[in-house]
Amino acid sequence: MKREVPRSKDGRLLQSESGIQLKPFYEATDAPGHSDRPGDYPFTRGISPDMYRSEMWHIDMYAGFGNAEEARARYEFLLEQGASGVNIAMDLPTQLGYDSDHELAKGEVGRVGLAVDSLQDLQDVFQNTRLDQAKIVFTVANGIGPLALAWFMTVGDKQGVRREDYVIHLQNDPLKEYTGRGAYVLPLDPSLKLACDVIEFAARKGYRHWKPVGICGSQFRWGGSNAVQEVAFGLCEAITYIETLLARGLDVDSFAPMLELHLTTDIDLFEEVAKFRAVRRVWARLLKERYGARDPASCQLKISLYTAGYRLTKQEPLNNSVRITVQALAAILGGAQHIGTLSIDEALSTPSEESVRLALRTQQILAHEARVGHVADPLGGSFMVESLTNAVEEQIWVYIKEVDAMGGALQAIRNGYFQRYVDDGAYQHEKDVESGDRVVVGLNRFVDRRLIANSGIKPFKIRPQVEERQIERLKALRASRNPVEVGAALKALRDSARKGENVIEPLTRAVSAYATCGEIYDVFREVHGTYKDEKITL
Amino acid sequence: MGHPIKVLLAKPGLDGHSRGVHVVNRALVDAGMEVVYLGLRKEPAEIARAAIEEDVDVVGLSILSGAHMQLVPATLKALAEMGGADIPVVVGGVIPEDDAEELVRMGVAAAFHPGDTLLRVVEGVRTAAARRHAER
Numbered sequence: 001m002k003r004e005v006p007r008s009k010d011g012r013l014l015q016s017e018s019g020i021q022l023k024p025f026y027e028a029t030d031a032p033g034h035s036d037r038p039g040d041y042p043f044t045r046g047i048s049p050d051m052y053r054s055e056m057w058h059i060d061m062y063a064g065f066g067n068a069e070e071a072r073a074r075y076e077f078l079l080e081q082g083a084s085g086v087n088i089a090m091d092l093p094t095q096l097g098y099d100s101d102h103e104l105a106k107g108e109v110g111r112v113g114l115a116v117d118s119l120q121d122l123q124d125v126f127q128n129t130r131l132d133q134a135k136i137v138f139t140v141a142n143g144i145g146p147l148a149l150a151w152f153m154t155v156g157d158k159q160g161v162r163r164e165d166y167v168i169h170l171q172n173d174p175l176k177e178y179t180g181r182g183a184y185v186l187p188l189d190p191s192l193k194l195a196c197d198v199i200e201f202a203a204r205k206g207y208r209h210w211k212p213v214g215i216c217g218s219q220f221r222w223g224g225s226n227a228v229q230e231v232a233f234g235l236c237e238a239i240t241y242i243e244t245l246l247a248r249g250l251d252v253d254s255f256a257p258m259l260e261l262h263l264t265t266d267i268d269l270f271e272e273v274a275k276f277r278a279v280r281r282v283w284a285r286l287l288k289e290r291y292g293a294r295d296p297a298s299c300q301l302k303i304s305l306y307t308a309g310y311r312l313t314k315q316e317p318l319n320n321s322v323r324i325t326v327q328a329l330a331a332i333l334g335g336a337q338h339i340g341t342l343s344i345d346e347a348l349s350t351p352s353e354e355s356v357r358l359a360l361r362t363q364q365i366l367a368h369e370a371r372v373g374h375v376a377d378p379l380g381g382s383f384m385v386e387s388l389t390n391a392v393e394e395q396i397w398v399y400i401k402e403v404d405a406m407g408g409a410l411q412a413i414r415n416g417y418f419q420r421y422v423d424d425g426a427y428q429h430e431k432d433v434e435s436g437d438r439v440v441v442g443l444n445r446f447v448d449r450r451l452i453a454n455s456g457i458k459p460f461k462i463r464p465q466v467e468e469r470q471i472e473r474l475k476a477l478r479a480s481r482n483p484v485e486v487g488a489a490l491k492a493l494r495d496s497a498r499k500g501e502n503v504i505e506p507l508t509r510a511v512s513a514y515a516t517c518g519e520i521y522d523v524f525r526e527v528h529g530t531y532k533d534e535k536i537t538l
Numbered sequence: 539m540g541h542p543i544k545v546l547l548a549k550p551g552l553d554g555h556s557r558g559v560h561v562v563n564r565a566l567v568d569a570g571m572e573v574v575y576l577g578l579r580k581e582p583a584e585i586a587r588a589a590i591e592e593d594v595d596v597v598g599l600s601i602l603s604g605a606h607m608q609l610v611p612a613t614l615k616a617l618a619e620m621g622g623a624d625i626p627v628v629v630g631g632v633i634p635e636d637d638a639e640e641l642v643r644m645g646v647a648a649a650f651h652p653g654d655t656l657l658r659v660v661e662g663v664r665t666a667a668a669r670r671h672a673e674r
Contacts (some may be wrong), residue, residue: 092551092552092553092603095552096552103581104551104552104579104581105552106605106608107551107605107607107608107609107612108552108603108605108608111604111605112553112604177554180554180555180556180557181554181555182549182553182554182556182578182579183552183554222555222557223556223557224560224561310557313652313653314651314652314653347632347652347653348632348634349604349632422557423560423561423564426557426560426561427560427561430561430565431656434655434656462604
């Protein structure tokens with residue numbers, strides 16, 4: 001039963017996005033005692049005292065489609081226009097460990113991202129760009145984390161670039177695929193194992209500047225959960241990764257500084273800022289109090305995020321620019337380290353060059369014209385924001401306790417705990433839009449009935465020959481390889497996987513021999529089974 | 539038509555974003571329909587076979603990856619080949635206007651878009667089911 005939420009005289013529901021009731025005004029008694037500083041434990045106000053003065057947030061533009069040549073052109077354009085690195089969206093066959101000529105790849109090649117069948121495709125993408133010029137290379141690669149690591153390292157090695165001179169930034173979070181994103185490849189336990197192989201490799205090699213994992217709260221939110229659940233469930237999954245790594249005998253301080261949470265940023269400005277502050281505080285407490293971290297860097301949560309796509313409408317798409325701007329502002333005021341702004345035409349198709357440039361400019365205008373990054377945690381001390389931060393923090397601990405009690409995040413995935421919140425939230429959201437309780441400007445209120453469906457924005461379409469051309473490239477690649485070398489490398493990989501060893505070294509050798517994505521993941525599927533073997537309650 | 543409308547929902551192809559199909563599932567159930575949700579990563583032939591075995595009134599496909607011009611015709615074809623050509627197919631997801639029109643020309647009963655209300659989807663499914671029974 002929905003409790004009666006007070007409304008303003010003109011009908012606005014007076015609660016935050018996640019349902020926290022809002023007072024008409026806040027005062028000192030609403031926010032007792034938080035006089036800490038940015039850069040001081042528990043880092044509520046930011047992970048460093050001067051935040052963006054010494055390290056500007058990274059402008060992270062997820063992009064990619066088609067073949068290497070088209071994708072390369074977009075990445076070079078973005079770098080030229082000020083993006084902080086190369087953020088490679090890979091197509092679905094690649095993300096799922098299938099080659100472009102696989103039966104299931106039909107119609108999917110090069111659509112939601114770049115088709116990568118082997119090292120060759122990435123070498124082509126970086127043909128004009130050394131990795132130390134790109135500085136940061138990012139990809140989601142949740143089901144294929146180890147492969148993505150091996151790909152980037154090998155591109156860099158073959159270019160003669162030192163691993164110290166660029167950052168590999170991976171999402172590499174297969175656990176979250178099981179709730180709402182669906183790009184899983186293997187069952188849960190081996191997926192977790194392989195993701196941890198990546199983190200362990202980076203930790204043991206001392207590549208502390210790398211970001212081998214971005215543990216996600218984002219897709220819970222995109223699937224329908226609220227802001228509190230987003231961060232709480234993300235933290236629950238982080239706990240699982242941390243405990244798995246500790247069980248391998250790694251010291252918490254050897255890997256925790258490299259961990260980040262991948263979240264989203266949405267339009268309820270003050271709640272979002274409170275959310276970022278609260279999640280930093282909870283992270284710090286977990287790392288110090290539960291896991292005994294001694295290095296402050298372990299307790300300083302790095303946050304990487306994209307603006308929330310579900311907030312954007314197909315109707316009156318120019319309105320989306322306003323939404324994206326407010327979302328980005330929330331992220332900056334909230335102290336995030338990597339910010340990806342979506343494009344106004346996201347609900348129509350893969351973004352065009354014009355709309356992705358606008359997304360980039362949004363961040364640049366906020367940084368250089370609006371100056372909102374000049375001061376750390378500028379909303380710190382706001383009675384409202386401090387009060388909301390406390391409220392969000394309190395709720396986060398409740399969820400963490402619940403998931404702890406059921407045995408952790410893997411259990412919560414298997415018994416559908418996360419999925420239920422996600423689905424309930426999504427359904428309620430939709431009903432609220434249709435009842436008008438949730439206003440969506442241009443869609444259910446303030447609608448210009450003269451406008452026709454597309455409002456003049458031409459959806460970007462990839463060229464139809466992409467799939468054909470990629471399959472030809474793949475054939476040519478297979479014909480040009482040394483089959484003995486490939487066969488031996490795959491066998492060594494299989495043996496290593498069977499023994500349960502860290503697979504990164506043999507995987508890197510297979511990648512160097514130009515084993516394909518599908519060939520490599522066929523090995524893992526053979527050894528570990530597939531996601532179909534996992535029993536999940538929906 | 540005395541029995542509740544029975545709908546098969548599925549996500550063909552590789553796209554795994556399930557929010558939309560989960561919401562539609564609930565809305566159809568709330569509207570009194572029976573829903574069989576096949577899940578993610580289903581091949582057109584699997585979907586067609588299930589639709590016929592379950593003797594559904596309507597098939598609903600959710601595709602957000604852009605591969606709809608490959609997957610939807612393939613599903614229509616599979617249905618036709620297995621004797622289910624009379625089962626109407628509705629689609630939703632990220633489908634540009636001109637592709638939606640083309641799909642309807644190819645035989646899709648209705649195409650839904652982001653922003654369409656659940657009421658519209660429910661009505662669209664009802665209409666499709668009714669048309670099928672009228673033609674039987």
